[in-house]
Amino acid sequence: MAGASRIIAASRARSARSPSSSCPLTMSSLFPSADPFADPFTLELQRIRGLIEVNQLRQAAQALNEAQKNAPTDARVPLLGMRLAERANNPNAAIQAARKALKLEPNWHVAQIELALLLSKQQQGDEAMQLAMQALAATPHEIKVMVGAINVALFSERYEQTRTWAEEGIRRFPQDAGIQLFLARFLAMQGEYSDARTHYEAVHARMPRQPEALKGLVSCALNEHDNEQARHWADRLLGLYPQDEDARYWHALAHGQTPLTQPAQVVTSIFxxxxxxxxxxxxxxxxxxxxxxxxxxxxxxxxxxxxxxxxxxxxxxxxxxxxxxxxxxxxxxxxxxxxxxxxxxxxxxxxxxxxxxxxxxxxxxxxxxxxxxxxxxxxxxxxxxxxxxxxxxxxxxxxxxxxxxxxxxxxxxxxxxxxxxxxxxxxxxxxxxxxxxxxxxxxxxxxxxxxxxxxxxxxxxxxxxxxxxxxx
The missing domain is CATH 3.40.50.150 (Vaccinia Virus protein VP39)
Structure with a gap:
């Protein structure tokens, strides 16, 4: 990618360490949410998922073994096994478990996207992209699938497709500002500040107090050497969030000062x-x-x-x-x-x-x-x-x-x-x-x-x- 420059704090994935990978979209789990009225087996799977999330891996493994005995053809069981393997830092076992889930349910979009995400992180981009395309084709109106597909393209370093799917996501889900914010960050990482600014402005028009959009507008103005606009947006940001270290940091940059250090929020959001x-x-x-x-x-x-x-x-x-x-x-x-x-x-x-x-x-x-x-x-x-x-x-x-x-x-x-x-x-x-x-x-x-x-x-x-x- 062309040299990454000043981009919003929430997306600066180390332009040197990640020159073309802006932060992925936050993706809520594709697994079913807790449902107190679900059948007993589903409730047990939800309990196991909870054990995995709090790193009680041994108990989760034992419970999964029992679940496997009780329902050997339920694809949700190996998919939870995938989650368990991920937590245990065993990517090969995670991929194997996801493949088993997909074999049990070849057309299940959840298994397709979960396996695709795993493969994309292991530099197996071709298969990952194919699975993501299948999931999108089967469930075009499921926002979680769209978000997953965008992340698959991002991790697979298929940046043209990342942009295409993000733009499509904005068209399909215009009510969701997250996809548009992601695309703005991504374009800024690509050095396409004019296009990025357009998306930040769209989010700002809908959500005038949205801090990420304001920081993005400051960043784009700085990169386009529009110091007047940078100061304008930075003043508005600081006016809304006067106690926010991140806002003060960007305000200093816009006004030509060199901050002695970066706020914690800047660093956290990068990584x-x-x-x-x-x-x-x-x-x-x-x-x-x-x-x-x-x-x-x-x-x-x-x-x-x-x-x-x-x-x-x-x-x-x-x-x-x-x-x-x-x-x-x-x-x-x-x-x-x-x-x-x-x-x-x-x-x-x-x-x-x-x-x-x-x-x-x-x-x-x-x-x-x-x-x-x-x-x-x-x-x-x-x-x-x-x-x-x-x-x-x-x-x-x-x-x-x-x-x-x-x-x-x-x-x-x-x-x-x-x-x-x-x-x-x-x-x-x-x-x-x-x-x-x-x-x-x-x-x-x-x-x-x-x-x-x-x-x-x-x-x-x-x-x-x-x-x-x-x-x-």
């Missing part, structure tokens, strides 16, 4: 929708290798693997996955609940904290960890002034803080908010000065000519390994 396809897209499409390099550094520093690790902005747990099990505690911190859910499935982290990086650093006791990692996170944090001294405080003597940054040129300011991506870039020499001023006695900066791919070109960055002095 909650992106979590299911995060690893595959980031590693396969964008050639992101930083977590693997960080794991190599930690293994070299701790060959006995006896250390405690604080993984800031852990995401789906890529640092943990490359590192493997250690003889110590691995603590994950992330704002996105969906990302934490993905990381938890690895079974490597001792626990997680759903807080932002700055709060985690501020509230963690001193001299607590042998290592702290922070990969591809500070591009959203921005100002490192509160980050680096707190990292030093938290580390035990001799401990290491390993973190990555996007590179700003040495002829640029120390901190730059990139207009094209709305991410922060840092100047390496300034970062080194901050580390040494905080008290780190050894600072190694590793140049990364390709932090990851962006817009078809390598994005430069650097990796910092800073050591806290040994105790006297």
């Amino acid at each position: 909650d929708g992106y979590a299911p396809a995060f690893d595959a897209h980031l590693v396969n499409s964008l050639q992101y290798r930083v977590p693997r390099r960080v794991a190599e550094i930690l293994n070299a520093k701790h060959p006995d693997r006896r250390f405690n690790l604080l993984d800031l902005g852990c995401g789906t747990g890529q640092v943990g996955a490359y590192l493997g099990r250690i003889e110590g505690h691995m603590i994950g911190v992330d704002l996105s609940e969906k990302m934490i859910e993905q990381a938890a499935r690895l079974g490597l982290y001792s626990r997680f904290h759903r807080v932002n990086v700055l709060d985690a650093l501020r509230d963690t006791p001193a001299d607590h960890y042998e290592a702290i990692t922070c990969t591809d996170v500070l591009i959203y944090v921005g100002d490192l002034t509160p980050v680096i001294p707190n990292a030093l405080r938290i580390l035990k003597p001799g401990g290491h803080f390993v973190f990555s940054c996007e590179r700003a040129g040495e002829d640029e300011p120390d901190l730059v908010l990139r207009e094209a991506s709305n991410r922060y870039a840092h100047k390496a020499s300034a970062v080194e000065r901050l580390c040494r001023a905080a008290g780190f006695d050894e600072v190694v900066i590793e140049d990364l000519p390709m932090l990851r791919m962006e817009g078809g070109a390598p994005l430069p960055g650097f990796l910092v390994t800073a050591r806290k002095p040994l105790a006297a």
Whole structure:
């Protein structure tokens, strides 16, 4: 895709990490809702679904086995088995269960879409798209199927079809603003700001207080270099939501200011929708290798693997996955609940904290960890002034803080908010000065000519390994 730029907070799926995958549409379950008047077997299936949703997987598995014995030809049973396998982070078993459900009910649109979604997340786009088309053809007036099909196209990276189905969804379900908001976000990610603005304006006309539409209008105006309109929409947004950090953030951008950091809501909204396809897209499409390099550094520093690790902005747990099990505690911190859910499935982290990086650093006791990692996170944090001294405080003597940054040129300011991506870039020499001023006695900066791919070109960055002095 053409370079993604300032887009609304609720859809910025890391233009570098997900250059053409805006957040998927929120999709309510295609499974039947709880119905107290349903037959006893359906009530039992609803109970099992509840067990899965609260991660009581062993009890759910036992109950599903009984349900399978009682109704071996009921396609709802293997479809719940698919849900169970997903929760257990077993995509192959989930696909197998969904196939079984579809074999039992070949024309059931629920099984078609659920299998299609699974396949699309596993880069099996051809079959996924075929199933989505079948479901749409059979149930053209079911909005959940339309939403599912749009997500299938999105995860399969069939972006022309994503747009076509989203436009069709607006025509079929004009009362639903969610599809139109999605299309606006998607078009903004594609760099088609004029078309995106048209859809944001349509939503705003119907729902004048809708914050996402207002943020989108600010974003489009900024990208079209219409500063007057950007200020107009930003002023209206802040007037409606004066206490909202996100509104203040966009207001600052529209008025030519550089916010020192991004609000929590901005970061959360980026990743909650992106979590299911995060690893595959980031590693396969964008050639992101930083977590693997960080794991190599930690293994070299701790060959006995006896250390405690604080993984800031852990995401789906890529640092943990490359590192493997250690003889110590691995603590994950992330704002996105969906990302934490993905990381938890690895079974490597001792626990997680759903807080932002700055709060985690501020509230963690001193001299607590042998290592702290922070990969591809500070591009959203921005100002490192509160980050680096707190990292030093938290580390035990001799401990290491390993973190990555996007590179700003040495002829640029120390901190730059990139207009094209709305991410922060840092100047390496300034970062080194901050580390040494905080008290780190050894600072190694590793140049990364390709932090990851962006817009078809390598994005430069650097990796910092800073050591806290040994105790006297």
